[in-house]
Amino acid sequence: MAVTGDETxxxxxxxxxxxxAATGDMPTYQIRAPTTALPxxxxxxxxxxxxxxxxxxxxxxxxxxxxxxxxxxxxxxxxRRRKKEYVKCLESRVAVLEVQNKKLIxxxxxxxxxxxxxxx
DNA sequence: CGTTTAGTGCGTCAACTGCA
DNA sequence: TGCAGTTGACGCACTAAACG
Numbered sequence: 742m743a744v745t746g747d748e749t750x751x752x753x754x755x756x757x758x759x760x761x762a763a764t765g766d767m768p769t770y771q772i773r774a775p776t777t778a779l780p781x782x783x784x785x786x787x788x789x790x791x792x793x794x795x796x797x798x799x800x801x802x803x804x805x806x807x808x809x810x811x812x813x814x815x816x817x818x819x820x821r822r823r824k825k826e827y828v829k830c831l832e833s834r835v836a837v838l839e840v841q842n843k844k845l846i847x848x849x850x851x852x853x854x855x856x857x858x859x860x861x
Numbered sequence: 862c863g864t865t866t867a868g869t870g871c872g873t874c875a876a877c878t879g880c881a
Numbered sequence: 882t883g884c885a886g887t888t889g890a891c892g893c894a895c896t897a898a899a900c901g
Contacts (some may be wrong), residue, residue, distance in 0.1 A: 812885085814872060820888055821870080 761889065
């Protein structure tokens with residue numbers, strides 16, 4: 742059951758991430774911050790052309806891996822933060838819609854009372 | 862008390878997407 | 882097509898509440 746992006750199309754206006762987030766008035770799950778700011782302590786690589794020995798290659802591979810892990814660590818934190826925010830938005834929207842729904846039901850009952858023929 | 866259980870956060874991997 | 886970013890899934894550690 743591969744993980745493909747066929748989530749269901751039932752009125753998704755808050756699409757998690759890359760699913761062509763639809764127009765809603767809520768912030769989509771994915772809000773891109775101007776990234777690129779590397780966490781402290783990250784040193785850019787030596788110019789690739791200067792590597793020769795297996796030792797150096799191994800060190801470079803290790804360094805690349807650590808850099809990737811560090812970046813992904815930060816990305817995961819940010820992703821979770823956005824997800825929490827997204828869930829909060831959904832919850833508050835639910836609250837609003839519940840109130841709205843309640844009002845509509847009340848209105849409907851009122852109208853029913855007005856319109857129904859009186860049976861003495 | 863010590864043990865168990867449920868909830869939460871984190872780091873990592875892997876799959877996926879969009880862009881140059 | 883390769884690369885970087887995003888995110889679901891997994892396992893681990895930690896904490897608070899419940900229980901005997």
